Amino acid sequence: MSATIGVHALVRRAHEERVLAILRECGTLSRAQIAARSGLSRTTLSEITGDLLGRGAIVKVTTDAHQRAGSGRPAELLALDPRSGQFLGVDLGHTRVRVVVTDAAHEIIASGVTRYSPRTSLAVRVRSGLALIDRMSREQGIGLSALQGVGVGVTGPYPAGSARADVSAAFRERFTAPVLVDNNTRFAALAEAGTTDARDVLYVRLADGIGGGLVVGGRLVAGAGGAAGEFGHVLAEPGGATCRCGKRGCLETVASVGPALAAAGVADLDELAGRCAEPGIAAAMERIGAAVGRVLAAAALILDPELIVIGGSLPPAAPAIVDRAAAVVAAGRIPAGHDVAGSGTRPRGPVVRAALLGDDDGARGAVAALYRQSPLLAGYGDSEGSGA
Template structure:
């Protein structure tokens, strides 16, 4: 049963990502237009868009009434919510936590830093990170209920794998999204590598 539920969740997330990608590429669209581009059935698409609307990932912006020549009920037009955070990055560094929030177009819409002493424990660093994220959300009026993924960088060689699992569990429970935890230097190297076509990168 758990395997079936897990597969269903993965399929549903894939459908959500497809819908968001279509809106990111084409802008404002009706459900019928999204269905034509995604290949999803009307029933499935209705469920997906309904959930995305309730979570604030997308919004109803208008209808196609001005485009319609005949009679019939105008179709709602949907678009990405520019205030909805889709990706969250957190760097739990030695002396500060840094957080960034990106929208569905992969543009950074909020960022901030909170300093702390180098002797700060990992649980305290996590609390500082969550407090920073909450503050950014309030100040920028952002919604984080539709996050697609969370990346958390931690200092090395500590914490150990068990501690990283604890970090992952905290953020996964808080935001209900997939969480990737890794060494923050590794993340920084990957970010640098992503800006070049080189096969070998030294960071």
């Protein structure tokens, strides 16, 4: 009898951990949504959630009444107790550091940004990030006593090796919570993948640099050398400008912020946004969009993603870049009705859209990585990669 009771207790504990892991990964969900993800029966799930609610491990947040079109009783939405943990996400970009603090229910409870010169050293970027965290704590009243983890995104393919270790050491010296350091653009890809049900997602970030990330079969892919998604250094213009990587004509020499502003003849992204309808500037953005589209069209034929997301600071200022890139990708599809390898199926091209998240996507993705139960991170290693 005791053995039977012990097995039952182990099974129940496994069910509880599964429910907690789903809420940790997804944030706020209804019981029906939890059941769909966990595979538990309604009766078992009701028992598990009832016990967790009674112990205070999870809480009732709100209902889905605002989402319901018809009649019927609104479903309660459940989440981890927000007070049970805090997560800190940091994105040390080329020209600014972004920080977000979330609670265990995935709600952002504090955020901030500090800008610096693109020539700023990594050590100074780290100090700027730590100073920003201190200022946010003071000004926004956020005590980090419940901190469960720190995720820090860095640009790349450099820094790598000892430089990345230095970043980790600096944050470990300040915080007792575990620290995860990885590529900021892959973090952004992870955050954007979390906004969709698509399992195969290609993400490219057009910012001061260009990087990207790949989610294949629901997993964030690093690649053999950690450079999966390095779209910025794919050839876009043969014989073009010299890139910082040493090659010529890379996409980064065409479609990152600096070259785009130069092509438009404007001083900054605000001016670009205000004048993007002018014929000369519109034509320049069309050319940039076509270059982005050619790179993505080739990648789409090879990887066959469901969704291509174009993010970064450039697309909001010049939406025509995304539109033109989407048109080029569509034109590069295998013609409708063509039998792919004798399979009898017609190929479907990917949806191409602008990113849904803003400039804090890298910091949000760093937080998402800290939850670790995400299927996007299953089998994911610590390789270095690209960044923007």
